Amino acid sequence: MARRKKGDPVSGWLCLDKPYDLTSTSAVGRVRRAFNAQKAGHAGTLDPLATGILPIALGEATKTVPFLMDADKAYRFTIQWGRNTTTLDREGETTATSDARPTREQVEAVLGAFIGEVDQIPPNYSAIKVDGERAYDLARDGVEFELATRKVNIHSLRVVEVPDVDHVVLEMECGKGTYVRAVVRDLAAKLETCGHVDQLRRTRVGRFTEDAAISLETLENLSYEARLSEALLPVETALDDIPALAVTDEDAFRLAQGRAIVLLPRQVETLKAELTPGDRTVSAMSGEKLVALCEMRAGKLNPVRVFQLT
Numbered sequence: 620m621a622r623r624k625k626g627d628p629v630s631g632w633l634c635l636d637k638p639y640d641l642t643s644t645s646a647v648g649r650v651r652r653a654f655n656a657q658k659a660g661h662a663g664t665l666d667p668l669a670t671g672i673l674p675i676a677l678g679e680a681t682k683t684v685p686f687l688m689d690a691d692k693a694y695r696f697t698i699q700w701g702r703n704t705t706t707l708d709r710e711g712e713t714t715a716t717s718d719a720r721p722t723r724e725q726v727e728a729v730l731g732a733f734i735g736e737v738d739q740i741p742p743n744y745s746a747i748k749v750d751g752e753r754a755y756d757l758a759r760d761g762v763e764f765e766l767a768t769r770k771v772n773i774h775s776l777r778v779v780e781v782p783d784v785d786h787v788v789l790e791m792e793c794g795k796g797t798y799v800r801a802v803v804r805d806l807a808a809k810l811e812t813c814g815h816v817d818q819l820r821r822t823r824v825g826r827f828t829e830d831a832a833i834s835l836e837t838l839e840n841l842s843y844e845a846r847l848s849e850a851l852l853p854v855e856t857a858l859d860d861i862p863a864l865a866v867t868d869e870d871a872f873r874l875a876q877g878r879a880i881v882l883l884p885r886q887v888e889t890l891k892a893e894l895t896p897g898d899r900t901v902s903a904m905s906g907e908k909l910v911a912l913c914e915m916r917a918g919k920l921n922p923v924r925v926f927q928l929t
Contacts, residue, residue, distance in 0.1 A: 626657040630678030630928060631851035636832035637665050637673040649835055650675050653842045662687035662857070663824055664746060668708050671821035672832055674857070679926045682912075683857040690825030690857075691774065693792045696799050699817035700785055703807070705758070706744045707800035708816040719812035720784045729809050730776050733802060739771045742800045771797040786817065826859045854926065855902060855909045862893035863902045864920070871905035874913065879921045887918055 637646050643664045651659035656677045662684050665673050671694075676684050700720050704711030741747055743758040747766060757764055772794035780788040791802065800816050807814035822829050833850050841847050855863070870880040882890075890901055894915070901920060903910045908928050913920040 624657045627655045629654045629656040632680050632856045633675045634827045634831045635673045636834045639670050669819040672824050674827045680854045682924045687857040689795050693823035695790050695820045697788050697818035698803050698814045700814045703813040704815045707742050707804050715813050717813040721810045723781045738768045739801050740768050741766050858902050861902050863904050866903045871910045874911040874922045879919045
């Protein structure tokens with residue numbers, strides 16, 4: 620007899636506004652306990668220093684996490700001039716200092732070099748694996764290593780405020796794998812000064828925005844009032860860029876069993892027009908319920924991930 624899973628079969632996404640000084644793993648744990656959910660995971664780690672959007676998947680939504688990992692993100696962050704640190708943020712030890720304080724005009728003059736597809740070396744204090752070990756663990760242990768340069772896409776980067784001579788606030792929209800701390804490190808070097816991240820907030824992950832975000836305090840209050848379902852977003856929220864096809868009850872049943880369904884020629888043409896070049900992923904919907912993520916091939920939909928939603 621199969622072991623019964625602990626918790627309730629809760630499925631959906633939560634757009635959490637992660638507070639300062641809390642790890643992403645701890646945030647997931649608190650959300651999971653609030654819902655008494657069987658499964659939970661998150662899309663895109665936020666450092667304890669950072670606040671803001673942390674999408675958390677519950678139950679069947681965990682099957683869609685990979686699609687959100689590739690989503691564009693947006694950040695608002697504050698640079699403090701005058702000090703480089705080991706971690707590239709205000710919690711690290713000082714490695715260098717400078718008296719130079721760039722003006723708004725000087726910062727704006729060099730931002731163009733950071734927009735588009737650029738080469739970036741991730742911070743040593745990051746979750747990237749080096750020979751099976753997390754880079755931040757090696758860095759904390761004093762191990763010397765170098766991370767490889769990688770291509771990242773920065774769609775926009777602009778100054779939004781200069782509160783005083785020691786600080787500047789910027790906003791950035793970027794693709795996956797972009798590190799704000801690395802941008803700050805390289806920007807300070809470009810301006811021939813020192814600087815580190817003083818404040819960091821993620822304002823968007825894909826279609827998850829601040830408007831839909833909920834704090835842990837609010838979530839736990841809803842728990843006391845038995846109103847948690849009000850905070851949940853549908854499982855398909857993470858699939859915003861994937862074409863959806865409405866299927867019949869009979870076809871939904873076949874897909875749920877892991878069997879392919881045959882498409883009508885007009886369905887094939889419609890989906891081809893909506894798919895991006897080289898992509899074949901389609902979500903099959905029965906009414907408002909997500910049935911399966913499928914691959915369209917040779918006029919058929921082949922189920923890749925099947926969802927057990929009631």
